[in-house]
Amino acid sequence: EPEVTQTPSHQVTQMGQEVILRCVPISNHLYFYWYRQILGQKVEFLVSFYNNEISEKSEIFDDQFSVERPDGSNFTLKIRSTKLEDSAMYFCANRVDRVSTEAFFGQGTRLTVV
């Protein structure tokens, strides 16, 4: 199965600090997504990204979040000023097209804000 790689696997940060979560997508899979899963809750969509711009974002994805492909390959999620409630597992996902193909997920980054 194609593999999406995320780093780091676990990050602990102090409240108010900035964090950057990284993802190496699957080659030729041009649609990128970030999701999060708060412990014990559903996986929730944050943002989709295609052609170097945001396609759509959920109401969770507020001004403290941003995404980019800094070098044309990696895909990053930045949280500018972390809050305790940002503690969650963050998943990067990837698919070939916007609608009809499988979504492949990375192993996740567990973010703990203290």
Added chain:
Amino acid sequence: KQEVTQIPAALSVPEGENLVLNCSFTDSAIYNLQWFRQDPGKGLTSLLLIQSSQREQTSGRLNASLDKSSGRSTLYIAASQPGDSATYLCAVRPGYSGGGADGLTFGKGTHLIIQP
């Protein structure tokens, strides 16, 4: 807004049993439905993808069905094994734009334990 519900929330059965996991969604306007497996503290592994025009998909001991008009899907696992123990998630790709519909809408999952 699309909502996805999975029943039961947890299930524990002895090894070798055939079992059925249920998923329901409130809006039948979907492009497709995808089943995932999630091991504790790990990522999501794709199991099966069913397009809205399809009725079922099979992969090994897994069979997923889709009844779009009634908003239901089932995941059938044949001859269960201890290695099948995990949380199984159902997710739909809404068939409309806006309001976060570009992403998958997930259920909370069924936590499955297969007893040796």
